[in-house]
Amino acid sequence: MDSLVLLVLIIALFAAAVVGIGVGLVVSSRRKSAPPLEAPVAPPETPPETVAPEAPVEAPAPALEKPEGTASRLVRLRQRLAGSQGGLGRGLLALLSRDRLDEDTWESIEDTLLTADVGVAPTQELVERLRTRLRVEGNTEDPRVVLREELLTLVGPDMDRRLQVSGVDGQPGVILVVGVNGSGKTTTVGKISRILVAEDRKVVLGAADTFRAAAVEQLATWAERVGVDVVRGPEGTDPASVAFEAVKEGVDVGADTVIVDTAGRLQNKAGLMDELGKVKRVIEKQAPVTEVLLVLDATTGQNGLIQARVFSEVVNVTGIVLTKLDGSAKGGIVVQVQRELGVPVKLVGLGEGADDLAPFDAGAFVDALLG
Numbered sequence: 001m002d003s004l005v006l007l008v009l010i011i012a013l014f015a016a017a018v019v020g021i022g023v024g025l026v027v028s029s030r031r032k033s034a035p036p037l038e039a040p041v042a043p044p045e046t047p048p049e050t051v052a053p054e055a056p057v058e059a060p061a062p063a064l065e066k067p068e069g070t071a072s073r074l075v076r077l078r079q080r081l082a083g084s085q086g087g088l089g090r091g092l093l094a095l096l097s098r099d100r101l102d103e104d105t106w107e108s109i110e111d112t113l114l115t116a117d118v119g120v121a122p123t124q125e126l127v128e129r130l131r132t133r134l135r136v137e138g139n140t141e142d143p144r145v146v147l148r149e150e151l152l153t154l155v156g157p158d159m160d161r162r163l164q165v166s167g168v169d170g171q172p173g174v175i176l177v178v179g180v181n182g183s184g185k186t187t188t189v190g191k192i193s194r195i196l197v198a199e200d201r202k203v204v205l206g207a208a209d210t211f212r213a214a215a216v217e218q219l220a221t222w223a224e225r226v227g228v229d230v231v232r233g234p235e236g237t238d239p240a241s242v243a244f245e246a247v248k249e250g251v252d253v254g255a256d257t258v259i260v261d262t263a264g265r266l267q268n269k270a271g272l273m274d275e276l277g278k279v280k281r282v283i284e285k286q287a288p289v290t291e292v293l294l295v296l297d298a299t300t301g302q303n304g305l306i307q308a309r310v311f312s313e314v315v316n317v318t319g320i321v322l323t324k325l326d327g328s329a330k331g332g333i334v335v336q337v338q339r340e341l342g343v344p345v346k347l348v349g350l351g352e353g354a355d356d357l358a359p360f361d362a363g364a365f366v367d368a369l370l371g
């Protein structure tokens with residue numbers, strides 16, 4: 001009997017243990033399967049997590065941004081250029097590839113070029129050269145190759161497009177940036193400073209657009225992001241005095257380059273001449289201006305060209321920055337503005353991003369036109 005009771009007890013204990021383990025497994029598997037049930041609740045908690053990594057940026061000592069290097073920037077921006085300008089080349093190629101190049105076709109080619117802001121004289125020249133090369137009886141030349149060569153000649157493959165960012169005798173190079181308000185001047189100053197910082201150059205900025213507090217603030221923000229000094233004065237200060245102080249600071253701290261943003265009010269020519277003339281004169285008490293960049297908005301077409309002409313008459317422009325080329329299919333303006341002013345396009349703006357500025361390269365530009 002006793003052994004029977006003992007056996008029953010053992011069986012009972014064993015059964016209880018099996019049930020207990022079973023219950024435990026269910027609980028743990030429920031625990032494991034719990035998160036999916038909670039998942040729908042999770043999203044509202046996600047934003048703080050994404051914000052968290054940015055917290056150090058707002059800390060007292062903000063982390064400096066590392067501007068994009070030239071190589072990757074060029075690859076990225078070439079694609080963007082091809083995206084915005086590819087239509088012109090593709091349109092021309094389609095016309096030039098027709099079996100018969102009759103007068104109507106040549107007229108359409110002219111219209112395509114004029115619509116892309118190439119300008120009347122350069123358009124006529126290009127069409128004349130294409131006619132001569134492609135209309136020859138039994139011509140076997142590939143229209144794409146001919147068009148590429150002729151467009152390249154038009155854009156000017158041999159122009160010196162280097163920025164003069166260095167001074168002589170240990171002095172900083174001084175870049176004066178001019179252009180009408182809204183053309184992208186201040187943004188361009190910020191973007192150039194990033195290119196120079198990426199090349200390990202020491203940069204000082206001068207916020208000489210003292211008529212607009214917002215422009216000064218905007219420039220200070222650009223400077224902070226990459227740890228560059230910016231010299232500024234109260235709103236309404238004489239722009240020349242800010243420019244003077246900025247270059248003085250550049251000399252004192254041994255900067256490689258000082259970039260001076262200027263006011264771009266559309267005032268009369270005499271006023272503009274006085275203002276920019278004075279800015280340049282006082283700068284040169286410290287160090288020579290090595291580059292005068294005129295910033296031009298590519299979307300403004302003929303109006304932009306008229307403004308460009310006024311600036312080039314009051315100050316000796318040495319290079320053009322064509323901004324907003326991403327927002328315009330009128331890349332032909334490159335040809336026209338170089339002709340009008342007799343100076344090369346040195347940089348192109350291809351977006352609002354901090355590193356969306358690239359050195360202008362004639363070959364890459366023509367390739368982008370051809371899509």
Ligand code: GDP
Nearest residue numbers: 181182183184185186187323324349350351352
């Ligand atoms: P400023 O008055 O000449 O100093 O012009 P800003 O630098 O303030 O620029 C005017 C506007 O143009 C701003 O919204 C810029 O972000 C924009 N901008 C400047 N360059 C470019 C560019 O290359 N592409 C595009 N899409 N926008 C640009």
